Amino acid sequence: MKEDIEKILIQEVEIKEKTEEIGKQMTQEYKDSFPLVIGVLKGAMPFMADLTRAIDAHLEIDFMDVSSYGNKMVSSGEVKIVKDLDSSVKGRDIIIVEDIIDSGLTLNYLVSLFHHRQANSVKIVTLLDKPEGRKADVVPDIAGFTVPDEFVVGYGLDYAERYRNLPYIGILKPEIYRGS
Numbered sequence: 498m499k500e501d502i503e504k505i506l507i508q509e510v511e512i513k514e515k516t517e518e519i520g521k522q523m524t525q526e527y528k529d530s531f532p533l534v535i536g537v538l539k540g541a542m543p544f545m546a547d548l549t550r551a552i553d554a555h556l557e558i559d560f561m562d563v564s565s566y567g568n569k570m571v572s573s574g575e576v577k578i579v580k581d582l583d584s585s586v587k588g589r590d591i592i593i594v595e596d597i598i599d600s601g602l603t604l605n606y607l608v609s610l611f612h613h614r615q616a617n618s619v620k621i622v623t624l625l626d627k628p629e630g631r632k633a634d635v636v637p638d639i640a641g642f643t644v645p646d647e648f649v650v651g652y653g654l655d656y657a658e659r660y661r662n663l664p665y666i667g668i669l670k671p672e673i674y675r676g677s
């Protein structure tokens with residue numbers, strides 16, 4: 498698997514340090530509230546697991562699985578719910594945890610949905626932000642790293658469901674895309 502990677506953009510240790518830093522910030526911000534932290538499957542799974550353990554405050558976790566129509570690398574903008582939340586967001590302070598914001602279409606949909614469901618507040622925390630990909634006006638409250646306008650994999654992010662288990666963020670060799 499590792500031989501498919503052209504370049505590592507963000508090393509495992511950098512992700513770990515950044516996650517600790519964000520966790521400390523969120524510990525301060527949420528020490529007196531009881532937020533509902535929502536991980537967006539599947540990509541946010543590793544970040545969600547590491548980030549929530551870096552927050553020393555009471556919180557509740559839930560997961561939502563949404564998928565966008567279109568092929569793997571170009572989103573069409575339509576989002577459908579594959580798995581909905583178990584809990585109600587009504588009156589709750591919501592923190593959405595994402596692995597990446599690219600076009601912003603997924604988060605645009607989720608933020609509107611949670612407001613529609615009468616959440617008290619909705620905040621966005623993302624490990625990666627790719628501002629050059631933006632099609633919807635979404636600004637994260639906390640972003641770990643800004644990445645260039647390239648397709649990245651690892652630490653939850655896939656290409657054709659592979660590479661999610663890489664411990665770092667990287668770019669694939671071009672022949673991997675050509676071969677599929």
Ligand SMILES: O=P(O)(O)OC[C@H]1O[C@H](OP(=O)(O)OP(=O)(O)O)[C@H](O)[C@@H]1O
Nearest residue numbers: 538539540565597598599600601602603
């Ligand atoms: O800002 P956008 O352009 O909407 O892209 C961001 C979304 O794309 C990825 O999910 P994907 O739909 O590939 O599903 P996955 O998490 O299961 O891989 C990622 O995890 C975000 O949820």
Ligand SMILES: Nc1nc2[nH]cnc2c(=O)[nH]1
Nearest residue numbers: 599647648649650654655
């Ligand atoms: N794996 C992966 N999924 C994405 N979804 C939106 N942008 C990206 C990206 O750069 N990589």
